[in-house]
Amino acid sequence: MGIEIQFIASDKLRDKTPPQKVQFILDHIKKSKNRILVIEGSLSSSDEKELISKTMAAIDKSFPGIEVASVGEQSSTLKTQLIKLLGGKPSGLTVVGPSSLVKQIKKDPDKLSLLTGK
Amino acid sequence: MPFKQFFSWLKNLFGSRQSFSLGLYGNVNAGKSTLANRISKDWSGEEMSSVSEMPHETREVIKKERLAVKVDGKILTMNLLDMPGIATKVDYRDFIKRGMKLPEAQNRAKEATKGIIEAIKWLEHVDAAMLVMDSCEDPYTQVNITILGNLEARKIPVIIVANKIDKKNAKPERIKAAFPQHHLVEISALKGENMDKLYRAIAQYAKG
Numbered sequence: 320m321g322i323e324i325q326f327i328a329s330d331k332l333r334d335k336t337p338p339q340k341v342q343f344i345l346d347h348i349k350k351s352k353n354r355i356l357v358i359e360g361s362l363s364s365s366d367e368k369e370l371i372s373k374t375m376a377a378i379d380k381s382f383p384g385i386e387v388a389s390v391g392e393q394s395s396t397l398k399t400q401l402i403k404l405l406g407g408k409p410s411g412l413t414v415v416g417p418s419s420l421v422k423q424i425k426k427d428p429d430k431l432s433l434l435t436g437k
Numbered sequence: 438m439p440f441k442q443f444f445s446w447l448k449n450l451f452g453s454r455q456s457f458s459l460g461l462y463g464n465v466n467a468g469k470s471t472l473a474n475r476i477s478k479d480w481s482g483e484e485m486s487s488v489s490e491m492p493h494e495t496r497e498v499i500k501k502e503r504l505a506v507k508v509d510g511k512i513l514t515m516n517l518l519d520m521p522g523i524a525t526k527v528d529y530r531d532f533i534k535r536g537m538k539l540p541e542a543q544n545r546a547k548e549a550t551k552g553i554i555e556a557i558k559w560l561e562h563v564d565a566a567m568l569v570m571d572s573c574e575d576p577y578t579q580v581n582i583t584i585l586g587n588l589e590a591r592k593i594p595v596i597i598v599a600n601k602i603d604k605k606n607a608k609p610e611r612i613k614a615a616f617p618q619h620h621l622v623e624i625s626a627l628k629g630e631n632m633d634k635l636y637r638a639i640a641q642y643a644k645g
């Protein structure tokens with residue numbers, strides 16, 4: 320089972336309205352069961368609220384929902400690598416994806432760099 | 438006198454008798470309904486919600502209106518709202534693993550998702566909230582952070598309830614460390630431990 324990681328730099332979301340931002344995230348998550356989105360920066364609490372509501376409305380037999388975690392602050396290896404990848408400044412990362420994958424990453428953020436093969 | 442002043446004068450006059458709405462928020466299975474029942478039983482003699490080990494037992498907002506709670510000789514009238522637990526994922530297969538039949542499991546999942554949307558909508562309408570956490574679990578979850586962030590943004594007073602302290606592996610100090618800026622009360626909703634402390638905290642922090 321290949322895991323697909325998609326990085327989203329913060330300027331990709333910056334110009335979007337909160338509902339557009341959330342729709343963008345959900346659309347990308349729903350494309351594949353093995354996909355994880357790694358978003359540069361953190362979502363605001365109202366974005367998160369919107370994300371949960373929209374996720375609930377989208378749940379059906381084939382889509383059980385998501386898991387969201389903020390990582391990056393704790394892990395120096397991961398941080399330096401991903402910052403390089405994203406070419407940006409550090410401000411934490413938000414990981415969104417299927418529950419089992421995100422839980423593993425939350426527990427051990429360095430796994431993310433293993434998964435990316437870097 | 439100007440209308441605004443008149444209004445605040447009225448509010449002060451009736452303030453002590455005015456009811457306020459208190460929402461019980463938190464992760465699924467934190468013990469919100471057990472706590473709602475405990476409070477309701479203490480002050481009205483009746484329970485209000487259904488409790489279960491099965492996740493998403495509460496799938497709509499359950500209200501107990503005009504509950505008169507007496508604290509230090511004063512009476513607080515509140516509308517207590519037991520909310521569905523908030524989650525970012527509802528998988529009907531989890532209910533099947535717990536022994537439910539397919540149609541029932543799918544129906545429960547559908548109802549649970551609607552309940553979560555309703556609970557989130559209510560975040561903007563409660564006057565105060567209690568964020569209930571299971572002291573045996575990691576408190577630093579996205580659900581807890583999202584609920585707190587939204588309450589803070591609206592300046593809605595919140596009390597953190599570290600529940601299930603009767604359990605051997607309870608670590609309420611972890612909750613305190615994760616959210617040091619909030620008032621916290623350690624209780625067992627099941628055993629009724631520290632309920633007096635909780636009522637006092639409601640009188641002190643929740644009633645705006």
Ligand SMILES: Nc1nc2c(ncn2[C@@H]2O[C@H](COP(=O)(O)OP(=O)(O)O)[C@@H](O)[C@H]2O)c(=O)[nH]1
Pocket residue numbers: 463464465466467468469470471472487488489490493494495522600601602603604624625626627628
């Ligand atoms: N040991 C213990 N169990 C509790 C306590 N409060 C709730 N529970 C149990 O936790 C499970 C979920 O409780 P419930 O009130 O339905 O949680 P809710 O989903 O937050 O409404 C039930 O099995 C309860 O009996 C407590 O203080 N101590």
Ligand SMILES: [Mg+2]
Pocket residue numbers: 469470471486487488494495520521522
């Ligand atoms: Mg409940």
